[in-house]
Amino acid sequence: MASLVAPSRTVLGLAAVGATILAWFVVSTVVSYRKLRHIPGPWLARLSQLWLFNVTSKGDLYLAMEDVIQNYGSPAVIGPNMIVLDDPEYVRLNTAPRSPWRRGHWYKAMKLDSRINNILSEQDERRHSELRAKMMPGYTAKEVPDLEATIDDRILDLIDLITREGVEKHSPIDFAHVAQYFTLDSLTHIAFGHPFGFLTKNEDLYNYNKSSTAFFPVMELGTNVPFIHSILSSSFMQALAGPQAEDKAGLGAIIGIAQKIVADRFNPTSGSKPERDMLNSFIKHGLTQIEAESESVVQLLAGSDSTATTIRMTLLFILTNPTVYVKLRNEIDAGISSGHVSFPVVKNSETLSLPYLQACIKEGLRLWQPLNGIGTKLSPPEDIEISGVRIPGGTQCGISQHMMMRRREFFGEDATIYRPERWIENDSERVKQMEKVWELSFSAGRFTCLGKGIALMELNKVFVEVCLLPGNSLNEYAERALLI
Structure with missing residues (x-):
């Protein structure tokens, strides 16, 4: 009899666990639905993370x-207890120095080192401020x-690579890769005192670009769907597929x-x-060794x-708009003729006196946000x-940068x-209004991007x-440089 009773108890136990999980799911779904029932959105998003997944x-x-x-x-429901907005005032509200808003789940998936949170993934306000x-x-x-x-040196490496491989050898160049070689070498030189050499070798060292291209979609799933993040961040998955310092690529x-x-x-x-x-x-300002490793x-x-x-x-955008290219090239040529553009690399301070260049950069960053999470x-x-x-208390609120930067009442x-x-x-007043929204490309307040100045300097040059x-001419340039 005992052998028959034991299995039946096991079955009953599993059934009880299953019923508990089902009851929790139903109750949490109903609570979440009622909480945001006054905000419209896709019906599936109201009930499950499947829509966002x-x-x-x-x-x-x-x-x-x-x-x-x-x-x-805007706002609209995109998941249980989750909404999305395109309002710049919302961004300023949650990034203000003493704002009661806190970083939501999205930031948890930015933890790249299992040992410690970094400045992007840290949710504790005090520790984030200290970092x-x-x-x-x-x-x-x-x-x-x-x-x-340092950036000037990497600019020269970039131009040398394009001239050597693209113009002189008439060899096709994948500028998508070359652009990242430039930013990688610039950052490694600024951060560590020397570039890794992506540009000089014209090579995807350590298959970094290839692996990061595959990694970003997985990371984005983790940022948006807590269930996926719980799987990816588990010790089992980290040991099985997570990046290890001993990897060769x-x-x-x-x-x-x-x-x-x-x-x-x-x-x-x-x-x-x-x-x-x-x-x-x-290090001088107090970062520990493990913090320095993580932040790097x-x-x-x-x-x-x-x-x-x-x-x-x-x-x-510039190359596919001939009029824009001609205006920009004319402004640069005029700057050279007047001695306001240095050789061999323009100074950052000089680029600020080139209004059409600045307009091209602002417009490019406005239309295509580099971080669209x-x-x-x-x-x-x-x-x-x-x-x-x-907005009910304790709601996960996301921002659509893509839509915010396309709002007609701000940009026409x-x-x-x-x-x-x-x-x-x-x-001037209208431009100020536009700039007030545009600058949110780098977030604001206590979450303003620390690398904003470096990024703009790279873009300016x-x-x-x-x-x-x-x-x-645009056509001859595009053909010879083989950038498109």
Whole structure:
């Protein structure tokens, strides 16, 4: 009899567990539905994470958010207890210095080192502020005096590569890769005192680009769907497929290199000379060895890809708009003739006096946001009103940068078109209003991107120098440089 009773108890136990899970799912779904029932959105998104999982898996989340906001308005429900908005005031509200808003689940998946949170994944406000205070000086020329000269050297490497391989040899160049080589070499030089050599070798070292391209879609799934993140962050998955410092290729190899460089700086017997680079600044201002290792990887992964994306897309906009290219080239040529554009690389201060160049950069960054994740923030415990809609306490609120930068009331009826002239032709008050929204590309307040100044310096210089490559017309230039 005992042998018959035991299995029956096991079955009953499993049934009880299953019933409990089902009851929890039903109750939580009903509670979540009732909480956000006054906010419209896709019906499946109200009941399950499957809708968000599906649109994220397709790789066009920004277009899905565009479709949702166009059909349902802003805010709109995109998951249980999750909404999306396109309101710039919402961004300023949740990024204000003493704002009660907190980073939501999205940021958890940005934890790249299982040992410690980084400045992007840290959700504890006090620790996040401490990290920013330690790291902020390292992004300035005061602490890294060769900052601009370092970028100039990498610009010269970029132009040399394009001239050598594209113009002289008439060999096709995948500029998508070359742009990332440039940002990777710039960042590794600024951070570690020397570039890794992507540009000089014209090679995807350690298969970094290939592996990161495969990694980003998986990471995005984790940022948007908590269930997926719980699987990916488990010790089993980390051991099975997570990047390891011992890897010979991919992100793991980069982690290994960063850890060796950091360990050398912390080793008093290494005999290495102190570098006036970003890493040295981090250490000087109190970053621990494990923190420095973690932050170095985040710098490369997030900083290089975002700036490279802006370079690719802005150059594409310029090359596919002949009138824009001609105006930009004429402005640069006039700057050279008047002595306001230096040789061999333009100074950052000089680029600020080239209004059409600045308009081209702003328009490119506006139309194609390099980081289009929804970046959810957790609303305060009490209800709050945004865009005239009540947001219940404890709601995960995402932002559609893509839609925010296309709002017609800020950028005009042709907001979906690349037209740099909007930054020049409008009166000063209208331009200020546009800039107030545009600057949110780098977030704001306590979440402002630390690398904003470096990214803009790279953008300011790269388009001047690329436009000065051989060729006097757009067609000849595009054909000879083989960038499109």
